[in-house]
Amino acid sequence: MIGEARTVRWTAVGVGVALGVVIPAFLSDFLRSLAADAAIAGLIVLSLVVLTGLVGQISFCQYSFAAIGAFTVGSLVAGHHWDFWLALLVGVCFAASVGVLVAIPALRLSGLFLAILTIGVALFFDRFLLAPGTWDSFSGGTSSWRAGRPSFFGIGLKGEYAFYLFVFGALVLACLLVWNLRTGKTGRVLRAVRESEVAASTVGLNLTAWKLTAFGISAALAGLAGGLAAVRVGSVSAGSYGLLQSLLIAAIATVVGVGAIASAAAGGIFLVFIPEIIHHTPLSTQWFPLITGAALIFQLVYAPEGAVVDAETRIMRRFRRSTPEVPGEDSEVTERVLVRSS
Amino acid sequence: MALLDLEDVSIRFGGVQALLDVSLQVREGEIVGLIGPNGAGKTTLFNCITGVLGPDSGRMAYDGRELHGVKTHRRARLGIARTFQNLQLFGRMTVLENVMVPIDAFSQRTPVGDALRLPTARFEEHKATERARALLYFLDLLDVADFQAADLPVGMQRRLELARALASNPRLLLLDEPAAGLDARETAALADVLFRIREQFDVTMLLVDHDMALVMRACDHIYVLDFGRVISAGPPEQVRDDPEVVQAYLGEVA
Numbered sequence: 001m002i003g004e005a006r007t008v009r010w011t012a013v014g015v016g017v018a019l020g021v022v023i024p025a026f027l028s029d030f031l032r033s034l035a036a037d038a039a040i041a042g043l044i045v046l047s048l049v050v051l052t053g054l055v056g057q058i059s060f061c062q063y064s065f066a067a068i069g070a071f072t073v074g075s076l077v078a079g080h081h082w083d084f085w086l087a088l089l090v091g092v093c094f095a096a097s098v099g100v101l102v103a104i105p106a107l108r109l110s111g112l113f114l115a116i117l118t119i120g121v122a123l124f125f126d127r128f129l130l131a132p133g134t135w136d137s138f139s140g141g142t143s144s145w146r147a148g149r150p151s152f153f154g155i156g157l158k159g160e161y162a163f164y165l166f167v168f169g170a171l172v173l174a175c176l177l178v179w180n181l182r183t184g185k186t187g188r189v190l191r192a193v194r195e196s197e198v199a200a201s202t203v204g205l206n207l208t209a210w211k212l213t214a215f216g217i218s219a220a221l222a223g224l225a226g227g228l229a230a231v232r233v234g235s236v237s238a239g240s241y242g243l244l245q246s247l248l249i250a251a252i253a254t255v256v257g258v259g260a261i262a263s264a265a266a267g268g269i270f271l272v273f274i275p276e277i278i279h280h281t282p283l284s285t286q287w288f289p290l291i292t293g294a295a296l297i298f299q300l301v302y303a304p305e306g307a308v309v310d311a312e313t314r315i316m317r318r319f320r321r322s323t324p325e326v327p328g329e330d331s332e333v334t335e336r337v338l339v340r341s342s
Numbered sequence: 343m344a345l346l347d348l349e350d351v352s353i354r355f356g357g358v359q360a361l362l363d364v365s366l367q368v369r370e371g372e373i374v375g376l377i378g379p380n381g382a383g384k385t386t387l388f389n390c391i392t393g394v395l396g397p398d399s400g401r402m403a404y405d406g407r408e409l410h411g412v413k414t415h416r417r418a419r420l421g422i423a424r425t426f427q428n429l430q431l432f433g434r435m436t437v438l439e440n441v442m443v444p445i446d447a448f449s450q451r452t453p454v455g456d457a458l459r460l461p462t463a464r465f466e467e468h469k470a471t472e473r474a475r476a477l478l479y480f481l482d483l484l485d486v487a488d489f490q491a492a493d494l495p496v497g498m499q500r501r502l503e504l505a506r507a508l509a510s511n512p513r514l515l516l517l518d519e520p521a522a523g524l525d526a527r528e529t530a531a532l533a534d535v536l537f538r539i540r541e542q543f544d545v546t547m548l549l550v551d552h553d554m555a556l557v558m559r560a561c562d563h564i565y566v567l568d569f570g571r572v573i574s575a576g577p578p579e580q581v582r583d584d585p586e587v588v589q590a591y592l593g594e595v596a
Binding site for chain 2: 177178180181184185186187188189191192195196198199200201202203204205206207213217
């Protein structure tokens, strides 16, 4: 019956990927570019699936890590005429190293204090690193950045559909890698650290190393998102990587749930397409944060683990053995039941 | 030579002298008991040995090696494992995963190998699963391998703590009240489990428990702790008849 559950899971993944490829083929170029944005946002949600979902750490500065990827790719490609792929690799590594750096003061913090620290990091990026002028000396002025679309093994990605497929492929690949991490030693060890730090260290886990690893992987995913966003838009501006963006994506990640890989897709779609839908109603898109807030409250009450995680649990439960019961040992309870019924 | 050798270990929390000049030896292959009224400092001593707390003064040597400055996870690698009085299982993980974590901690697998599912990672995963299942079988937990640890009854959780501690292949096993919350039948079975562990895993044990029948039956040597000091030490019969020990226990009741 476990085998059946696995079939269901991989069928769902197959259908999801197929829909992700086919549906945008019938959309306008504008909606395709939005779909690419959604896939990029999905990578940021995925970075939270690693950090919050596995090791239980909070971060409100994921877009700051994304900014590192974006500004590195933007300045190297546009300002220094680097090859896109090399620039992307550098950007991802750079973002990962900054993630590890941020994690060092965060090691002894958790919960509220960690949240405040990451807000501090995001504000530092907003006010200093991403402020106009800081990167100009390196790249000759952000206003002149024009990072063109790259090509993928000789296939140009200038068309919106081709570019969407490229970004979507990156998201699917990243999800697959995170899935492997989650089901392997890394996922087990990180969850153990989340569950009990004292037990994790007494069984021989180096808490410091593993927390830094988690932050590094998470920041690398965010950096990848930033690098892709840089060539998606073709230019880089500080405004799209602010604290508010990080707060919003953290809220959305909570609504969909950080316990499932599928949340990456759902979260990206939520962030990009709900405002677009609102745009076609009499309401202003200013209402989006309010709607997200309301969704957050509903989710916390009715599906504390997150909407996608909740749905996944409900579906998978049907394909597992009916309600699990701990066998044996509870003779006392059995006796009590017998006494009552007699 | 003693496997674990503590000399004049002291630690103070604010105004409370939790441990005062505690000296204690555990020889290879022994089961040594550590008893004393609540608040005597038994768990504090365990925390010092595993490196969760650093003592203010005194020396701790393990296998002839000074433990001062050795981090908790390093001590685990040297072969020191423990169970917890207030259970510290990985609650929202399965029973099998709980036992696999210490095996993982010793393996060389990297996140890169995991992400790419390299053959070595898959082989290690297979090996870890097999070993964990063998340990679960040994402690009669194989039937519940796929359950969440938090969902088990206390008796099984205590055994799971034992299985997890054994998974790191320890030479010295610190047991913090393994019989707490167990009924008389389970406690009797526990003593047999401890003997079997000593036989099959070649493990030395330091056992803290309030269940005198268990301690008297299982231990070769007993230390009695009261208000952070060792007030008596010796073989079970001698300690049981020591007037000072009787007073420490009865004094607590009065």
